[in-house]
Amino acid sequence: MMYCERCGKQIEEALNFCNACGAQLKREKSEQQSVLNTLITALIVVCTAGLGVLVGLMAILLDKLQNPEPAFVLAGFYLAILFGISFMIMRQISKLIDAKLKGNDLEAPRRRDEPLVQLPPRTTAQLEEYRQPASVVDSTTRTLDEVKLHER
Numbered sequence: 001m002m003y004c005e006r007c008g009k010q011i012e013e014a015l016n017f018c019n020a021c022g023a024q025l026k027r028e029k030s031e032q033q034s035v036l037n038t039l040i041t042a043l044i045v046v047c048t049a050g051l052g053v054l055v056g057l058m059a060i061l062l063d064k065l066q067n068p069e070p071a072f073v074l075a076g077f078y079l080a081i082l083f084g085i086s087f088m089i090m091r092q093i094s095k096l097i098d099a100k101l102k103g104n105d106l107e108a109p110r111r112r113d114e115p116l117v118q119l120p121p122r123t124t125a126q127l128e129e130y131r132q133p134a135s136v137v138d139s140t141t142r143t144l145d146e147v148k149l150h151e152r
Helices: 029-064 069-106
Strands: none
Touching: 029 069
16 A cells, blocks of 8 residues: 555555545656666567568569569658657657656655655635525516416
8 A cells, every 4th residue: 555645645556646635646667667668679679670571571572573663662651651650659768758857857855854745735715605596586577467367
């Protein structure tokens, strides 16, 4: 079990947000590092496997085709798609690195007398006076005429 940094309530480790105050819970740095390592590995695998498939495909196509121009057009499209996938993975890597760097810059060293949990300050604001909603009858401009009932 762990505790919320904002309100101090005990929460489960699997949660991303505190059930009591709704604050986003900070994850361990090892999780960010493992995601970063996974993305870097994926980028290396995609690039090397993609280029290997391209070389093999070009060797087969150039051997079978009489005119090599369609093979080069296909290679161009393949390289564009491979570059797009690699670019998207690199964007995610850069976002993780930026978040890690900004997180380290914002953390100030904690004093010994400072508590681990920062509770929000108590509010002394007063509630507004209760106002009853306006009545529909009060705001009507038309009055109804009295209707006489016929007795039998």
